[in-house]
Amino acid sequence: MSDKIFRVNMTELTVSVEEVPQNWAGLGGRGLTSTIVAAEVPPTCHPLGPNNKLVFAPGLLSGTVAANSGRLSAGAKSPLTGTIKEANAGGTSAQLLARCGCKALIIEGQAKADSWYSLAVTPAGVAISEEKELIGKGNYEVVQTLSKRFESKRGVITIGPAGEMKMEAANISVMDPDGNLRSNGRGGLGAVMGSKRVKFISVDPQGGKVTIADPEAFKQANRAFAKALVDNPVSQTLGTYGTNVLVNVINEAGGLPTRNFTSGQFEGHDKISGETMHDLIEERGGVVKHNCHAGCVIQCSQIYNDANKQYKTSGFEYESIWALGADCCVEDLDDIAEADRLMDDLGIDSIETSVAMGVAMEAGVLPFGDGPGVCRILREEVAKGTALGRIIGNGAGSVGRAFGVTRVPVVKNQAIPAYDPRTVKGMAITYATTPMGADHTAGYAVATNILNVGGSVDPLSKDGQVELSRNLQIATAAIDSTGMCLFIAFAALDDPNCLPRLIDLINARFGINLTGDDVTNLGKTILKTERAFNQAAGFNNADDRLPEFFYNEPLPPHNLVVDFTGEEIDSFWNF
């Protein structure tokens, strides 16, 4: 089956299937979403208006048996940041879209505000239907209802009430193999989907398969690639403790932002740690190792049960646990799990919303440490779209502006995640410069600053950090374009066998001859394309700065500030 571009116009309620333009042929994932957004979306458009476009793209290897190839990229102009945005997620839909022959799904225009719609993707194209039953419903009810409504097992991509209300922190949820939820989390792409009046998208390949140009070479490369992933010790601890294994090491290093970014260490760290979570999951009959998409060999996800051994949440990630835990000073992992579940159901980013809660705590809206209070606000304010709920649902920057708080940890209005840039200095450069707004995944300097993966660079000194962040951001843009899970990077950074086998896989899939240099150049091109969009939208290097308090409030225990000059930050772009 040859790949096509599937296009939906929500103003006209029309669909089309188009040939792939030659210059998009070698792109997937973020490379493709960013290229399409840059080519087709006017940079100055309103993100929630008819001229923005929401683009979904599976990776170059999605739909094949290649290990960890099932990430789904979503892209648009972000209502949260005003920049170009790509957010990716696991779940089953990337694999199924690829098997429909869908290289990208572009949703453009805007339906009239009196109706809601669903989209059904099959190898024949897209069908638009009016939707009534599921409007206003949470994501869990959406996936449960649809699994009964459809006879065949389909992929589901959905927005919750937050997306329907066009909150700037709204995410897009993707059903995983067990009927639970993964999220294209950051940047408010759920609000863009809501602005198009699309409640959900189902994906049914109807037996369609991805064509492999050289099946034997593909099989051999995949065996070696999967082995490199499985053998990597980072993969092994990720499977056992999840991403939450990081709480204790980042706390020990003094870089765990605590009490709205006023300390780098949290007294209750061990109560919310990956080690504690692992033991609780075992005690309560949960699942320690769980894959968010078929073909994942790392299995960093898990199923977390409550004290009554009933399912509470899955994909319970370090970032969410840090934000509600240390940043909001909530020490009870069950309160955090309840909030995580509520946010998944509402369809709202658990990083942005939780950091927003920390700013709200500083403003006195609720006390630090009030886990039940966080859950109450999610249920009674955010879910109902009250004035306070919308202020919080529009993110940390929104809360800061509404309540006059000056300590607001955002870059380009997106909340800074779980590594303080004063003590993990490589992350200062990544947060400041990535075209995405503060995003840890864009250039994960934590690996080299804290974890000694891919070498070691002193986290407390600014020496070498610009170069480190640059190299990581280029490599990440390339990996995001393959549609691979970013956690392959831990193996790729230290195992010389890993990345060449990935390139072999891409070559065997398409019958081409990519080299390592081609992949690096792809990463550079994507970053420059994204930056050019932002500049045309009105951003300049003054936007590539951290909030003022990072420069003048020393962070205990190391009592350091961010000390990069503007020129040093801007030198990131010298490539």
Add this chain to the structure above:
Amino acid sequence: MKLTVKLFAYFRDNRFVAEVKQYPEQATVADIIGDLGIDEKEVGVTMLNSRHCRLDAHPQEGDILAIFPVIGGG
């Protein structure tokens, strides 16, 4: 010298979370790791008083030594 030793992830299995331990004055971080029966190859990160340290570092009386296996996340 007395040190507080903190262990993380599976290094805690059949050992401890944190203990005050007595070591000879000249002991290096590597010596302490060996004394704990941990395979040096499995060690990813070591910190003395919240700062990264090498395996040949010499801890001082009262220091806090944290030992992590190779880990990652994000």
